[in-house]
Each structure stands twice: as C-alpha cells, then as structure tokens.
Amino acid sequence: MNKESWVHREDFFNAEEQAILAPYVTNLDQPVFALQQLPEEVIAVLFAYYSRSRDSLRRNLLSLITAGDLDLLATTGTPASSAPPELSHAQAKARQFHEKWVVGYGHASVAEHAVAHLAVEDVSIVASKVIEDMRLASYTEKSTRYVAFDTKQYYPLPELQDTDAAAVYHDTMQALFQTYNALLPDLIEAVKRDWPRGAKQTERGHHTACRAKALDILRYLLPAGTLTNLGITINGRALEHLLTKMLSHPLGEVQQLGKRLKTEARKIIPTLLKYAEPNPYITETETAMQNLAETLLEPVDEGQDEPAVRLVQAPDNAEATLVAAILYSHSQQSWSQVISHVHHFSPAQRQEVIDAYLSRRGPHDQPLRALEHLTYTFEIWVDYGAYRDIQRHRMATQTRQMPAPRHGYSLPDDVVRYGLQETFDACMQRAADAYEQIGQAHPHVAPYVLPLAYRCRVLITWNLRELHHFVQLRSAKQGHASYRRIAQDIYWAIHAHHPLLARYIRVDLEDYGLGRL
Structure with a gap:
C-alpha cells in the first residue's frame, strides 16, 4: 500500500x-x-x-x-x-x-x-495532600530523601496572627527545624561509619546514599506544615473539579491556593475554569458531617498496639470471581453462565487458569485487567511521612484522618541505634503540647505543628491489580523502611486470606540497612 x-x-x-x-x-x-x-x-x-x-x-x-x-x-x-x-x-x-x-x-x-502545567511552590505538606488527592492528574513533589530543609521552610498560619497560639506555633516549628538541621551532619557521618564504601562505589555515590538514609531518619522530625514544591499536569475538566474542592475547603491555605491556581490557570485555559467556584454542598456537608461525628461517635480509648495494617473487607468467592473474569472475554457466554461453570471447577483447574494468566509476565509487566474485578479494603495506621508516599497510588479510594497525638508516633529502629531517642521523644512531646494549645481555638490548623512521625489512619480500597503494583513498588529495596513494612504487611494479609491470589504478587520481604547504594 x-x-x-x-x-x-x-x-x-x-x-x-x-x-x-x-x-x-x-x-x-x-x-x-x-x-x-x-x-x-x-x-x-x-x-x-x-x-x-x-x-x-x-x-x-x-x-x-x-x-x-x-x-x-x-x-x-x-x-x-x-x-x-x-x-x-x-x-x-x-x-x-x-x-x-x-x-x-x-x-x-x-x-x-486542554492541559495545564502548574508549578506550586512554598505550599505546606498538609495542603499538598489536598491537591494530590485529585486522582486524574500527575504530580512531582519535593523529596524529603534528597533535599534538606532549613529553619524558615514552614507555613506561617495566618489564622493564628495576634493570638497567644502564634508564638507557640512558631517557637515549636523553629525548634523542630533547628533540631533536624543540627543532627544531620553527625548522622551522615555515623551512617558512613556503619556502611563503609564498597569496592565498586564512588565516594560521591557513597555519600549520596548515606545522606539519603540520614534524611530518611530525620524526616520524622519535619512538621506537617513544612513547605514543599509541587509540579502538576492536569486537564481542564479535572482542574475545575480540583479548584472547586479547594475553594470549598475548610483550611484557609487551601482556599488561597485555589484562588491562585485559578488565576494562573485561566491564563492558559480561561473558559474551561469559568465555573470553578466555592460549592455550598461541599462546604456545608463537611461541617454537618463533622458535627454529626462529634455527636454520634462516643469517645474510646486509643489502642497503641493496634496493627499497622488490617484487612477490613475482602471479596467473597474471590478465586472463582477472578477465574470467571479471566475467561469471560474469551467466551460468548453471559456472566452467570461463566461463573456457574467456574463454580464446578476443581481447585487444580482454577489454579491452571490463574497460572496461565499471570505466569508469563516479564520483570516489568503489570498483570492484565481482569484482576480489577476484585477489591480489598485495608485500614492502615501509618506515620504521616509514609502516608505521603502511599497517597501517590491514586488508583484507589482513599479516606484519611488527620494525624493527632492520640495516635502516637513512629520511632524507627535507627533513631534508637544512633542514640537519638531522647531527642526525638522530646521533640514529639513539645509538638503534642503545641497541638493541644493551638487546637483549643483552631482545631483545623493544629495538625500543621505535628512532625511527620505522628500517625494517622487511612481507609483504602484497592483493586487486586493495583495491589500488585503497590506491593511490588513499595516493598522494593530502595523504599523507605516505613512504607516498605506497610507493603509487606498488605501482602501477608492477602496471602493469609487468599493464598492462591497472592501467589503472583511480587514482594521483597528482606530488610536492608542501606536501601540506596
């Protein structure tokens, strides 16, 4: 032709x-x-x-x-x-x-x-999580592993201006950053002593790996109000939804960011954002739900020993459902007919179908889409720093609570190993005290003062295909220890419930002292 x-x-x-x-x-x-x-x-x-x-x-x-x-x-x-x-x-x-x-x-x-590329600088980690909750967009954010933060990099909280809480907030934030920066040089050298340079490793490469590990440890001290930078690529339709949500948000910083984003994005795609305005339904429902939660849910004692990962909902007849979903597109039968056949399969026949569907994958191949018909809901109890990484997996439904002192904080083994526990505990206590003082009059902004070590709960519903992706990526050697454990625990939860379906989930169950070599 x-x-x-x-x-x-x-x-x-x-x-x-x-x-x-x-x-x-x-x-x-x-x-x-x-x-x-x-x-x-x-x-x-x-x-x-x-x-x-x-x-x-x-x-x-x-x-x-x-x-x-x-x-x-x-x-x-x-x-x-x-x-x-x-x-x-x-x-x-x-x-x-x-x-x-x-x-x-x-x-x-x-x-x-129509697509907009937007740069958002000097935005708090708290506000960045609101922006990144928008599923249909692409983001790149400043890393706590490769970038050190100085003492001026935190959101000032205008809501506290001319109040007694303002001094508490600023003094606490300064103390956290000063501790973070004071510990960094000695911690890098301590990590280097523990992990000598390999024969094939350059001096620069060794320093970079050790510095990354030190920053991974010290990121637990960074407060949620730390300023970060964010690159966004988003289409006009999704951006209108994002702006409407931001303009209706209870946090003043998020509302102000929404106005600035709208102003700049309208220079690129003006008509498509014309009707992005505060939405009474979102605003009023947020207030109503907060009031109902406080009225209807009785206080309970916080369990500090609850598991980090809990599988709260799993599909019934999961193996049969997956096998039927795999075979469905290769037949001309209705779903009820296919599932009826599958219910009469022997365990060996079901495994034969699943093996044939997944065993040919190469090292970089994701499973095919039949796995999306199965969904699992997990409640994860995780430090806010690790949540920043987990949230990136937006092919899911996430419902998050904000961190609070009552949930406690993560204390990584390396903090004890390098003799930093007393310093860390003092920082956490000071931040918790500041949280309580700020929260008396300004509960919405109190989480800004809490370090990333403090835990929050998040409810996430994933399909099985996305769980394959999450577990493989987040359990990998180069990952942060905190979310590596979450990924490993998720794998074990699926394995305990549906061992045949967990068979082809790729997971790294090893522990590593120095992930970045």
Whole structure:
C-alpha cells in the first residue's frame, strides 16, 4: 500500500497550505500526528470538531487559519499576556466554541483535551495532600530523601496572627527545624561509619546514599506544615473539579491556593475554569458531617498496639470471581453462565487458569485487567511521612484522618541505634503540647505543628491489580523502611486470606540497612 493511500481524501495540501500547517502538526500526510505550538483551548476546540465535523483535524485547522479565525503564523510562542490581536481573536473564538458546547450543551469531556502545567511552590505538606488527592492528574513533589530543609521552610498560619497560639506555633516549628538541621551532619557521618564504601562505589555515590538514609531518619522530625514544591499536569475538566474542592475547603491555605491556581490557570485555559467556584454542598456537608461525628461517635480509648495494617473487607468467592473474569472475554457466554461453570471447577483447574494468566509476565509487566474485578479494603495506621508516599497510588479510594497525638508516633529502629531517642521523644512531646494549645481555638490548623512521625489512619480500597503494583513498588529495596513494612504487611494479609491470589504478587520481604547504594 503506498503512502498516499493513508491520507484522508481531503488532505492533499498544496505547497502554500503545507507552509501554513507545518508549524502546528508533526506531519502532513500520515493518519497519526501530534499538535504543537497551539493554545490549549484551541487544541480542545480542534478535538471537539471530531464529534461535529466530517473533515479532518488538519483540514479544520487550515480552514480556521485561512478564514482569519486563527492567524497564528506570527504569534507562535507569544505569551498570552502580550498576545497580538490575531491570537487574541483565535482564543476568543475558542472560548465562544466552549461557551456553546461545554457550557450550553454540557459536553464537559471537551475540557479534557486542554492541559495545564502548574508549578506550586512554598505550599505546606498538609495542603499538598489536598491537591494530590485529585486522582486524574500527575504530580512531582519535593523529596524529603534528597533535599534538606532549613529553619524558615514552614507555613506561617495566618489564622493564628495576634493570638497567644502564634508564638507557640512558631517557637515549636523553629525548634523542630533547628533540631533536624543540627543532627544531620553527625548522622551522615555515623551512617558512613556503619556502611563503609564498597569496592565498586564512588565516594560521591557513597555519600549520596548515606545522606539519603540520614534524611530518611530525620524526616520524622519535619512538621506537617513544612513547605514543599509541587509540579502538576492536569486537564481542564479535572482542574475545575480540583479548584472547586479547594475553594470549598475548610483550611484557609487551601482556599488561597485555589484562588491562585485559578488565576494562573485561566491564563492558559480561561473558559474551561469559568465555573470553578466555592460549592455550598461541599462546604456545608463537611461541617454537618463533622458535627454529626462529634455527636454520634462516643469517645474510646486509643489502642497503641493496634496493627499497622488490617484487612477490613475482602471479596467473597474471590478465586472463582477472578477465574470467571479471566475467561469471560474469551467466551460468548453471559456472566452467570461463566461463573456457574467456574463454580464446578476443581481447585487444580482454577489454579491452571490463574497460572496461565499471570505466569508469563516479564520483570516489568503489570498483570492484565481482569484482576480489577476484585477489591480489598485495608485500614492502615501509618506515620504521616509514609502516608505521603502511599497517597501517590491514586488508583484507589482513599479516606484519611488527620494525624493527632492520640495516635502516637513512629520511632524507627535507627533513631534508637544512633542514640537519638531522647531527642526525638522530646521533640514529639513539645509538638503534642503545641497541638493541644493551638487546637483549643483552631482545631483545623493544629495538625500543621505535628512532625511527620505522628500517625494517622487511612481507609483504602484497592483493586487486586493495583495491589500488585503497590506491593511490588513499595516493598522494593530502595523504599523507605516505613512504607516498605506497610507493603509487606498488605501482602501477608492477602496471602493469609487468599493464598492462591497472592501467589503472583511480587514482594521483597528482606530488610536492608542501606536501601540506596
């Protein structure tokens, strides 16, 4: 088949047309191409035309340009704030289209084709967790393993201004950071003595690995109000949902961040965020649920010895369900017919199906999607620092409580090993006292002062396929000891309940002194 036979019947462009289109598409004669150097809202419009026009995207783009609607030739790369009239006209036309189809006709999916890349700096860890709770986005956050934090890197909490709690908060935060920074140099040297450089390891590589281990230990001292940086890539539809949630949030920092994000994102995709506003349903329901929880749930004594991982709900007939789900797409029978057959399978036959489905995986292959039909719910009792990493697995439903002194704190073995327990305990007690003082009048912001060592509870419902991914990744040698144990405990919980289904979960059950070599 020759090259031209692939081209849409209307897409034979002459030399002049090719010159016009070339800056905006990666090829002019193939059925697969990428768009480039176009405003995000214009890209969304062009994709939206697929559902309304018989013409190809390149033909529609050419028509818009030659009609004078998108005169972009001299404006590519021009910042929106200084765009010439031609580009402003193009963006205006895009907005008119969105007003008609997105707002007027409810075609919100069009907004998913417009993408914003947003940088958020000097945001607290508390607020970053609210942002990262949005499932349909990509994030990169400042690492506590590779970056040391100085004494000025914490959120100031304007809510406490001109109150007695303000001094308590700032003094406690300063003390935590000063302790963190004072301990770091000696701890790095102590780790180096315990873990001498290997014959094939460079001096720089050895120092980096030992420094990372020291920072992993000391991160337990960093308060939840520590400032972090965050990169976000998100489509317009998801961003509108995120902004609505942030603008309706009880924390002042999150509300202010929502306003700033909306202001900056509207410079890229203005129409798609037009209706991102505070939502009374979210705000009022949050208050109502908090009041009901305080009224209806009687206080109980906190069990400090409760397990870190508890499997609270598992699927019934899990093996049969998985086998039927695997076979379903390879048959022409109804679900009831397939599951009926499977119920009569012998244990050996069920294992044969599961083995055939999972045994061929290579080292980097994820299981196929039939495993998503099984879901498990775990209650995890974990330090807030480890939760930061666990939360990244957003192919799940997560419901989290904020950390509180009543849940206690994690004390890693290395804190004892390096003679730091007395210092750590003193820091934790000081933070707990500050939490109680701040919480008397400002309970919502009290968690900002608690170090990442303090525990919180989180309820997570995962499908079995995502559990394979989580356990394999988070139990790996290079992982932080805290979440490695969580991943290992999750594996053992599934193994105890459904050993056949746990058979192909890849897990590292070893302990390592120095994960980053």
